[in-house]
Amino acid sequence: MLDIKDLTVRYNSMDRVTAAVNGISLSIEKGSFTGLVGESGSGKSTLMTALLGLLPPRTEVTGEILYKGADILRLSESEMRNLRWKEISLVPQGAQNSFTPVMKIKRHIEEVLNVHLGIFGEDAEKEVVRLLEDVGLDAGIKERYPHELSGGQKQRAAIALALACSPALLLADEPTTALDVIVQAEILELLSGLRKSKDLSIILVTHDLPLAAMVCDRLVVMKDGMIAESGTPHELVNYPRHPHTKDLIREMFWQRNKKNG
């Protein structure tokens, strides 16, 4: 469904040119749950931004991103706008500041329903309630403002918003950072369940390998803008080949031992 071919993204800042993404090739199958694992600066967030066509103006991009046959990088802005949210949507990193502070949750969701699906008025409102309930939120949340929600609630609301237009691909960028462990588990469970019920493909971006290993059916490890290794969680955890993967796993075991010990 999604084919990334030799993608390179270079930022021109001040006097230096940094390659945030350096020659990545990746395929995402329909209905898959892929975990994109890497530390800060590995290029995973840049990759997500590229998928939505939201790279800042002064970036150099080479390669192809084929989505259902069309190259995202070569689409016009209005074509991109059609693609965004209807085909590919994003649950952003740190949903803290991703809602417009002066707009109710309801309005956020209704807006995309209006613009992308042409659903208005009462129908839209009913749909909002349905979406919120799907993510386990009380319907009353729709009347709330973003700052009134807890971290977990905001995350769920962001997921509801991301699913509003029934996209084919959901990008979840560090959806569990800054949440406590129980809520983390809930969110992941939610995502897994939604994948099955909505026939969704999900890319989960995270620095937390064990987390990704728990829910994804495929892991891709990134380092310094390149793919270090990819495979099933079982393969990567038990038979890591790339030194970085090994580091991540060692880290994972050390963390686990710390918790148990």
Next chain:
Amino acid sequence: MTDILKRKSVILLICIFLTGFLGPMLITGHPSDVTGAPFARPVWWNAKLPLSSEYTVGNKAVDINWDKLPPEIFALNGRVTADPVKEVRIIWSTPHGEKVLDILRGSDVYWINMDGRDMIFKQKLGLPLIGKSVEHLFPSKGRYTIRIDGAEETELSLSLSGGREGLLGTDQRGRDVLTLLIFGIRTSLIVGISATLIASLLGLGLGLATGYIGGWFDALVMRIVDVLLSIPTLPIMMVLAGLWGKGLWQLVLILSIFSWMGTARSVRALVLTVRESPWVEGLRVLGAKRGYILRRHLVPEAAPILLANIALGVPGAILAEAGLAFLGLSDPRLISWGRMLHEAHSFGAFTEGAWWLLIPPGLGIVALCLIFMDIGRYLEEEIDPRLGSGKNA
């Protein structure tokens, strides 16, 4: 610190300073002297208007070649001695004929004080009482002669005040605008700077006190600040100026009372942050008294902020003084740019089209404001890096 002196605005300020304080000493005469006709244009404007000229009329007739528009004032002054029996005639000869300005008889000394604007003068010549007599005295370009017939000794001076006078013209009384402008520099600078200094000292004192003492004193002063900030500034200043009198120092006081709040708040904020910092804590542990800490440490810390605030506060004070003077609420005997604008506005500059009464003082005010704002911005920029590397590190 010395490279501030290289800044254009500072150089300009120094020039203005020198002009304002040394100029009056170098200028002969007093600014309120009448030097020409009212509303005379600057000499470089409208060359069709004549410059002022003066002629000494002795026993011989004086010929004048006139090739411009009529002058503003025709004045003949002096003394004529004659035989009381004889008739003395003062004759003004124009290209269109002669006019007898006066016939005198019966005395041996006559004191002449003729002014073309006087009703009597116009009556004697049979001219309409409304309107300018000079237009009839100078009907066209050509040769004009003034002569005294029948006199023994003539010591007269014919003064023809032109429509052009001085580098910047004259005001409604005939005072030279450039002189007024130079004398006005002092007022703006003195009022602007002293009002701001007083306000800043007040703000510094109260800021330090409230920041350090805190408690009810802090609450009280902050309340007062809120109230003062809620009162519309110009109206209250108008009221105080009207009630307390229009003198220079009253004005300075009034301006100070309403400008200290900003400085107080900044200083107080500074004190609050510094007060809790480790090194002040350390000083206290070592036994330093409150006063010592205030004097030796907090004041120097606050000094740069104060300097910037002062530089930025002066334009406000200058504008406020100009505003009050413009409204007529300043001392009429005090020459200030605001007052000049007031007189321009109230005494017919518009009907005359006398832009030279508006532009110079107005631009002067603008120039001073821009200069001080530039200096203030420069000081602010200098402070910023210091705040980062200061003792709080």
Next chain:
Amino acid sequence: MKNRWFWGRLLSSIGVLAAVLVLNFILFRIMPGDAVSTIIDPNFSPEAKDRLRELYGLDKPLLEQFFIYIKQMLTFSFGLSFLSRKPVWDELISRLPGTLFLMATSMFLSSVLGIWLGIKAALNRGKLAERIVLRAGAVTASFPGFFVQLVLIMLLARTFPIFPLRGSVSIPQPTGALSVTLDYLWHMALPVLSLTLMGFGGWALYVRNLMLKALGEDFVLMARARGLSENRVVYGHAFRTILPPILTILLMSVPGLVSGAVITESVFSLHGVGTFLLEAVSGHDYPSAGAAFYMLALITVISNLLADVVYGLVDPRVRVGGRDQ
């Protein structure tokens, strides 16, 4: 939560108003001393002087005078003018609409123009349009207002006689509602124009900064990610978020507008509260001066209170309060 905060602000405003009243009393009753002697002919008989004092209520003990004064101020019964012997209120009420009109129109025009330019500047980062706006803003902020007005009069009322030299209305006044309105607007054109010119710069700079900050926020990027059109993102999300501070500043600009209106009225010889205050102060007409000052202070206090209230209404973060994370 909203209630407690609202009553707090109201109480604070009442406090300020009380301080203003006390200040008014001190300025216009105590300080002038025996005001009667300043205005009347010293040749009046002592009985006549006493009767005048009684008329103006100046013979009662100070504290009693104070309470009477408070009552008068709150009921807007300002007594008689020293100069004209006519009720102050009549004169004041005839002048209030003019002043309010001047303030309201210039506030509206300068803010709308400034906001529009500020948004344009923010959207055209680094381009010519932005630089022009920034320059214009800096220049207009540093020019003394009344000087600009005087120059405008010279240019547009004398050199090119497009507008009238002075006054709120022509003399004699034209007949017919339409002519009167047009005549009034023609007279108010230069004053309003000058105030707008002087005011828009600050707005443009302020709004530009607010917009730049908002456009850099995450939620704006997210709005784009949701496939919303650029217009929607800029106006529906970014601009909407900076509305609360804009509204607050709008109301907080009123005190400055009051001062600006007073000067403008003097420059253009308009029939307003500002010129009334000036005449009263110059003529030592304490009842009129006190009333005029009180009105202006009242306008200021009310607008400050409204500023706080409206901010609370418009910014849900203040109104409803947040949750601890």
